[in-house]
Amino acid sequence: MNVTKNFIEKFNLFIGVLVLCATVFGVWYQTSDKTLELTWDLLSVDELTELSGTSNLKANFKYNGTDVKHLWKVSLRIKNSGDLVIIGKGAHSNLLEQSIPLTFGDNFKVIDLESTYNDLNLAAIRKKNAIELKFEQWRSDEIAVISVYLEAIGEKSEVPKPIVISRSLINGTIKINDLTSIKGGIEKEPKVIFPEKVLRSAKVIVNIFIILCFIITGMLVIMTPIEFIKRRLWENDNISGFHDHLDKMGNDFVDDKMVAHLINKYKDNPESAPESVWVDFKGERLKSDSVTNTLTSTLQVTLICALIITSATVMLLGT
Numbered sequence: 001m002n003v004t005k006n007f008i009e010k011f012n013l014f015i016g017v018l019v020l021c022a023t024v025f026g027v028w029y030q031t032s033d034k035t036l037e038l039t040w041d042l043l044s045v046d047e048l049t050e051l052s053g054t055s056n057l058k059a060n061f062k063y064n065g066t067d068v069k070h071l072w073k074v075s076l077r078i079k080n081s082g083d084l085v086i087i088g089k090g091a092h093s094n095l096l097e098q099s100i101p102l103t104f105g106d107n108f109k110v111i112d113l114e115s116t117y118n119d120l121n122l123a124a125i126r127k128k129n130a131i132e133l134k135f136e137q138w139r140s141d142e143i144a145v146i147s148v149y150l151e152a153i154g155e156k157s158e159v160p161k162p163i164v165i166s167r168s169l170i171n172g173t174i175k176i177n178d179l180t181s182i183k184g185g186i187e188k189e190p191k192v193i194f195p196e197k198v199l200r201s202a203k204v205i206v207n208i209f210i211i212l213c214f215i216i217t218g219m220l221v222i223m224t225p226i227e228f229i230k231r232r233l234w235e236n237d238n239i240s241g242f243h244d245h246l247d248k249m250g251n252d253f254v255d256d257k258m259v260a261h262l263i264n265k266y267k268d269n270p271e272s273a274p275e276s277v278w279v280d281f282k283g284e285r286l287k288s289d290s291v292t293n294t295l296t297s298t299l300q301v302t303l304i305c306a307l308i309i310t311s312a313t314v315m316l317l318g319t
Contacts, residue, residue: 036094036172037082038138040102041179043075043145045159063111063149070152072108072160078122078133079143082172086138094170099125099132101165104150108160112149119143130165214313217305224305228298231286238283243267245281 048071049061061068080086087093104110110126119142123134131148150160164174250263266273270286278285 034084035082036084036086036169037080038086038100038169038172038174039079039081040162040164040174040176041077041079042162042177043077043179044073045075045180046073047071048073063151066111068111068151071111072150072152074104074148074150074160074162075116075145076148076162077143077145080138080140081175083140085140086135086169086172088135088138094172096168096170099134100168100174101127101130101132103130103163103165104148104160105163107153107158108150109153110148111151114147114149115144116147117143117145213308217308221302221305221309224298224301228295234284234286238286239270241283242270242281242286245283246277249277 049059049068061071063071084094086095088095089098106129108129110129110131113124113126113131115122115124120135120138122138122144124144124146125132125134131146152158152160161178162176164176168174246263246266250259266277
């Protein structure tokens with residue numbers, strides 16, 4: 001199979017730009033700092049048993065059949081706000097223990113939990129007076145929203161606030177943001193988050209593009225050395241006859257410097273000779289391309305294609 005000169009030149013330009021972009025991206029990705037971070041956003045805190053200020057007004061409250069005096073409902077949004085995937089199980093776990101614990105202090109008792117949104121199949125478990133989060137894999141920007149029902153212990157009227165029990169993430173950070181006092185804070189995200197369908201579609205398109213690059217460059221890695229070998233075989237059999245043919249054509253224009261220049265050019269680059277030069281040539285016409293006329297250029301193209309294949313393979317395995 002022969003690769004046309006026009007295609008090779010355009011593809012070389014495309015490959016060069018692609019290699020440059022891939023190299024810049026690779027260097028940036030490898031050198032940029034990756035954060036391991038979990039963020040708890042306090043969305044709302046409501047005292048469900050709050051009474052009006054009317055004197056002598058009393059009421060008895062029950063939750064799931066149990067008497068309660070001061071019942072609070074706290075809504076929390078939990079998000080992997082870092083750049084790395086948090087692994088919750090196995091040998092590669094990022095956790096010190098098997099879960100991430102959270103409490104509201106000694107003055108509040110956790111009596112119930114409910115999940116209102118869950119990206120990652122997160123399990124929120126009530127254990128003693130704390131909440132434990134268990135999961136397998138938590139990707140960047142994935143979110144879970146839970147509601148916690150708390151009973152205040154004693155007569156203190158303080159507002160419950162989440163407290164991180166320990167540094168649960170290995171070399172990571174757990175942040176707590178109180179958004180209850182920020183107007184419009186609940187609706188605003190610190191990052192632009194695209195819909196999951198858009199991200200999946202973009203990933204498919206990128207993977208198709210990478211696969212096409214892999215296939216085309218793979219073909220060139222095979223074809224370029226073959227074209228180089230074909231050229232050398234042609235030179236062994238035809239180069240002397242081709243030079244003699246050019247010298248005979250130049251005999252009619254001995255004093256024409258332009259013709260002499262063109263003849264020397266065609267001797268160095270037979271593939272650049274026009275159709276009129278090949279009409280009376282008795283040997284085989286050269287069908288190879290200029291990109292394979294030297295060993296250096298052949299090795300350069302092959303090396304570039306090999307680098308593209310390697311980059312494409314790494315990118316495919318990493319998605």
